Amino acid sequence: MSSPRPFHRIQQLIEFCILVNGAGNKGRSGKLAAFSTGPLALCRQSKPPGYLNGCRRRTIRTIALSRRDRFDPYAYTSGRWLRGDELERSARHITFDFDALCQRVIELCPGAASISNCEKKEGGFNRVFIFTTDNGQSIVARLPFALAGPPRLTTQSEVATIHYIQANTSIPIPKVLDWCDDASTSIGTEYIIMEHADGVQLHQIWPNMAGEQRIRCIKAIVQKIKEIANVEFPAYGSLYHATARLSSASKVPLNQDFCIGPHCGAMYWNCNPIEPRYYQNTKPNQGPWSDLGAYCDGLIDAGIARIPPDSDHQNRLRYQGSPSDHLHLLDSGRSVIKKMSEDSRILNAAVPTLLHPDFHKRNIFVSEDDPTVVTGIIDWQSASVEPGFWYADHIPNFAMSIPDPFGQRDPDSELCAKAFDACVQFLVPKLAGPRYLDESLFRLFRYCYRTWKDGAVAFLSELIETSQHWTSLGLPGSCPFTTPTPEEFVIHQQYKRFVAAQELKRDLSGLLNTTSEGWVPSEAWETTVLAHKELFANMLEAVLTDADTDDDEPIRDESDLREIWPFDLKDIYPQSRKLGRSEAFSAPRPTAALSHCQTQGYEV
Incomplete structure (x- = not known):
């Protein structure tokens, strides 16, 4: 019997884990999204418990009185991450004056004297407080996380976008009652205070x-x-009021009340400690962009800004590529997507x-x-x-x-x-x-800004595919990307490892009911951690006991599996301690944990 093809290896290991656990794949279907074809389509703090004791009772008289020990307005408490948990939660910590925020809400509610209840909700990029006043009014306060983009700009742009849509469409959006883009005020953070939406969540x-x-x-x-x-719209970027504190060079007028200004999305800013930006090879390019060619430059420059100095990344994945590899690929990518942007179909679609x-x-x-x-x-x-x-x-x-x-x-x-x-x-x-x-006409545009995150081999494969199909795609002239150099072909040989890594992330996320970044709701954390360890143990056992592999197999031993594993393994069988198969798997494993994760179907 021949050994499995490398592209199917991960799926076979996952199926092995399911069989070992005796668990069906219940609940998993609800977590899987549709994946397009193509190489890159595989990739889209706290305060102490008694913090309320010093607050003014008139303001927050009965805020979550039965949950004081658990209600923390400052720290992220909705979930945890199987990868970079401490950094992720720290990036979502907000230091501000909660009492001052409560007081401002009361001032905005005629007839209210106090807050009777407060519910905290959290997304990936903001924290929301739903206040109920003593006279029954519901008010929502939204506070942005810094990793969403520059808080001043994200706040300005969100308010301007709401005002613009309310003025130009019938789309129902709750009214903005107050907002502030200055963290130096008494509340101590940027915020938007709004009416609560009518109806129920879909x-x-x-x-x-x-x-x-x-x-x-x-x-x-x-x-x-x-x-x-x-x-x-006359340009690409984010919406702002015409009076926004932006330089004239950073504004494209829309009408007398609004303009297009710098894109406030996180991909263009150094705002995420988990994915820092470096500007030794390019200047910040956040727009606005008046045409598709300038927009393409913004995408490429965003990709270059992710590339660290060579000395900063010594422990790279084999398919990651060096900083110089990425710079060369993005230089080629710039030429290709700007040439593609001349095509009338792409222009019409842009x-x-x-x-x-x-x-x-x-x-x-x-x-x-x-x-x-x-x-x-x-x-x-x-x-x-x-x-x-x-x-x-x-x-x-x-x-x-x-x-x-x-x-x-x-x-x-x-x-x-x-x-x-x-x-x-x-x-x-x-x-x-x-x-x-x-x-295929759009994949290079969608992925060029994230080559450092995905690895050089992924973007190189897209360039090769585009070059090979340039004529059949009906693109003008010839592709600016020439036949890969021998060095580039060496990088390309790691493509199978990249595919294995993406398939592993996709399947693990489905089995564990997490997002692709490993987010887990707080109530499921302990069970998911046990299930994660169990999955790694079972997959490692499958790798170590499989003698029928060929030279093209990307996962051949423990180091291969650890290299492409998408979540943290620092407390699971440390690499420094080489375990034999019998030793590594002699301890009982919590087989109920994986089954529990598969059947819960948490919505994230």
Whole structure:
């Protein structure tokens, strides 16, 4: 019997783990997204418990009195990460005066004298407090995390975007009552205070909706998408008020009240300690960009800014490539995507377009009496004007066709996916056009800014694929990327390892019910940590006991598996201690843990 092909090795190891645990793959289908083809498509603090004791009682009289020991407005408490947990949580810590925020909420609510309750909710890029006053008013305060982008700009842009959409469409967005982009005020942080959205969150009511209701709801949502997608913009970037404190060179006028300014998205700024930026090889390029060519330069410059000095990264993955490899590839990539941007199909698909950055069910409110009526769309943080094709492959979670563990399609989700496709095709031509073009025309644009994160081999493979299919794609002239050098071919040989790493991350995330970055809800943390250790132990056992491998196999021993493992292993079988197979697997393993993670189906 021949050994398995390397591209299928990870899946076989995952299946082995499931068999060892005696657990079906229940719950996993709900976590898997649709993956496009192509190399890169595999890749899209606390205060002490008694902090309330010194607060003014008139202001926060009964805030979560039964949960004082657990309510912490400063630290991130909604989940933890299997990779870089301490850094991730630290990056979401906000130091501010919670009492002053409560007082400001009371001042904005006529007739209120105190806060009767406060609920904290957290996303990846902001913290939300839902206040209830003693006279029954519900008010929402939103505080941005610094890793979302420069807080001053993200706050300015979100408020301007809301005001612009309210002035130019019928999209229902809660009214902004107060906002501040200055962290030096008494509250001590940037914030937006808004009315609470009417209705109920779509995710709460979706499971009980009939198929016909879901389709009508999807049509209503796409009608709202159509309104904002139809608005024309003169440049790419983020929206700001015309009075925003920006240099004149950083503004493209939209009308007398609004302008396009610097893109405030995290990919263009040094705001994330987990993915730092370096500017020794390029200057910051955050826009705005008046044409597609300038936008392409912004993408490439964002990719170059991620490349560290050579001395900063000695323990690189084999498929990572050196800083000089990345600089060379991005130089080639700049020439290629700027040449591609001359193609009329790509130009037509790149019309500047503003859309909501995250159309999932938690951000959409509907009428409780009639869930086909949209009553609110929230969380416009980081909304930006992008080429239409940038949004074309975004599929909301209410429109995903979800496979079950046996490869079959869930009929209800399939129906919703088809309904969404049909509505977009007929109602939103800015998105429909790019969706029906060969997606190979856009992959280089979508991934060039993240080559350091994905590895040089991934982007090199995309360049090779594009070059080889240049003529069949109908692109003008000849591809600026020439035949790879011998050194580049050496890098390309690590492509199988890259694919194995991406497949492993995808499958582990599904089995453990985490995001691709390893986020786990707090209540599932201990169980997921046990399941994670169990999976690694079982996969390592499979690697060590498999004698039927060939020379092309990317995972041949423990060091190979550790290298591509996507989550932290520092406390699991330390590399410095070489264990024999019998020793490594003699201890009992918590086999119930993996089964628990697979059946919970946490929504993240």
